Amino acid sequence: MKKLIIILSAVLFLTSCEEFLDINDNPNYPTDVSDELLLTSAEAAVTNIYCADWGLIGSFWSQHWAQNNTSSQYKNYExxxxSSNTNVIERSYRSMFRDGLSDNEIFMQKVQENENWGAYLMGAVIKAYGFQYLVDLYGNTPYTEAFMGAEKLNPVIDHGEDIYAAIYQLLTDALSKDFHSYVPEIYEANDIIFNGDLHDWQAFANSLRLRILLRQYDANSSFAQQEISTLLANMEAENIYLLDKDVMVDNFEDADSKSNPLYETDQRQLNTTNNIKACITFTSYLEANSDPRLEVLFTPVDGNYYGLVPGSYNVPSTEFEAPKLIASPVIEPEMPVYWMTYAESELLIAEAYLRMGNTEMAQAYYESGVSESFARMGADAGDLLSGAYAFPTTGFDEQLKAIIMQKWIDAADGGRGIESHIERVRTGYPEESEISSQIDEGYTVPNDYIPGTLIYSKKGTSGGILPRRFPYADSELNFNSNAAEYKSLSDADVILQNVWWKN
Structure with missing residues (x-):
């Protein structure tokens, strides 16, 4: 079983998934490929993009990580x-559509025709997961006509709000199907996330529904409030269930093209371990709170967990060499890729209860989420939940901040910074430092710096404003006539725009 999965993942990684079952090459859907293999292909492609592309840039923008001052691989992130043709922006957008979501669309078509509703739910979750990130990162994007091949070479660009409504309904409908005829053994070897366990897919679907609702809470409050209230009531009545485990792909090996995608792209293929270093924004917060997860997430130098100020990559090596001084994030070849952690799901529930006015339940799920984060990382929380990380007794803003800051910490494990970046745009947490201009390049900060507040990069080019989203992808702008209205927009302006749920 492992051999088949790893071989498929390796092929997908090496080819960037570009040659495998391209729906635009065959709009009538292939009939000679089993749906189990299509499922593996879709899951592997989404995993690669989420981890090696979006996870990487997100971890810089969330200030978990910083660019080493003796290398230059990721300077443009800091x-x-x-721009629209920046590799990580263009490649990941194209690959998500052409490889991950297009293969998944073929999978959904095949199992729907057979009324295989258990498998259909898997495809619905993958589709909703991928499109939520496309909207959150790129804004408006094709959806209704995205996979029509030659019939629609210029698909309509759907509004993000409409896509959110569509993927939420997709999940709701898929969860309502009759699953009695589902045979999990068929997918056990090819589902690289849950090994065909439908209970886990149902739980993931509901956790994802909750995340979709919370993301749009301010922009679509009436709908979000009603749906969250119903979801929580059904959860309490045990009519539905949310995640009780991590959603992860963990079939990696310490071998060429078989390892974790982030490790493979950043360290094995580039033959260096020195591109990425700790960021002082993050390490200062963990140190200030005596959080032992610091020792799990980073490798110290001479016992020190120094982090770099964002944008310090031009500091001459004659002043200091980061590899000999600055801590490095733990990035390992067999490290899992987490699509969503159990801890994140618990923290989502905590926020949901907070917004519904039930602070007692909010605290209970907050503490559960923090505890699960520590447990997954193998760290001891000690008395932090009654000390530095105690849930605030009053004040909605402070309580929400406590929840989101823990999501920020949890997302540093495995390089999931893209999720905490999006949450920062949505909630404003972590907050921005008020003294960014007073902080010099290097690895020290003034005494009045508040640990964990985001520092505007010393080499920032966006006028003192932290980026909020990605530019539109070059392939969409240049090859889809329906994207004409976006083509004249400046990339530098677009990255400072909000996506629909923040307007």
Missing amino acids: TYAI
């Missing part, structure tokens, strides 16, 4: 000088 300058915020990304």
Whole structure:
């Protein structure tokens, strides 16, 4: 079983999934490929993009990580000088559609025709997961006509709000199907996330529904409030269930093209371990709170967990060499890729209860989420939940901040910074430092710096404003006539725009 999965993942990684079952090459859907293999292909492609592309840039923008001062691989992430044709922007967008979501669409078509509703739910979750990130990162994007091949070479660009409504309904409908005829053994070897366990897919679907609702809470409050209230009531009545485990792909090996996608792209293929270093924004917060997860997430130098100020990559090596001084994030070849952690799901429930006015339940799920984060990382929380991380007794803003800050910490495990970046845009947490201009390049900060507040990069090019989203992808702008209205927009302006749920 493992051999088949790893071989498929390796092929997908090496080819960037570009040659495998391209729906635009065959709009009538292939009939000679089993749906189990299509499922593996879709899951592997989404995993690669989420981890190696979006996870990487997100971890810089969330200030978990910083660019080493003796290398230059990711300088454009810390300058915020990304454009429509920046590799990570263009490649990941194209690959998500052409490889992950297109293969998944074929999978859904095949199992729907056979009324295989258990498998259909898997496809619905993958589709909703992928499109939520596409909207959160790129804004408006094709959806209704995205996979029509030659019939629609210029698919309509759907509004993010409409896509959110569509994927939420997709999940709701898929969860309502009759699953009695589902045979899990068929997918056990090819589902690289849950090994065909439908209970886990149902739980993931409901956790994802909750995340979709919370993301749009301010922009679509009446709908979000009603749906969250119903979801929580059904959860309490045990009519539905949310995640009780991590959603992860963990079939990696310490071998060429078989390892964790982030490790493979950043360290094995580039033949260096020195591109990425700890960021002082993050390490200062963990140190200030005596959080032992610091020792799990980073490798110290001479016992020190120094982090770099964002944008310090031009500090001459004659002043200091980061590899000999600055801590490095733990990035290992067999490290899992987490689509969503159990801890994140618990913290989502905590926020949901907080917004519904039930602070007692909010605290209970907050503490559960923090505890699960520590447990997954193998760290001891000690008395932090009654001390530095105690749930605030009053004040909605402070209580929400406590929840989101813990999501920020949890997302540093495995390089999931893209999720905490999006949450920062949505909630404003972590907050921005008020003294960014007074902080010099290097690895020290003034005494009045508040640990964990985001520092505008010393080489930032966005006028003192932290980036909020990605530019539109070059392939959409240049090859889809329906994207004409976006083509004249400046990339530098677009990255400072809000997506629909923040307007």
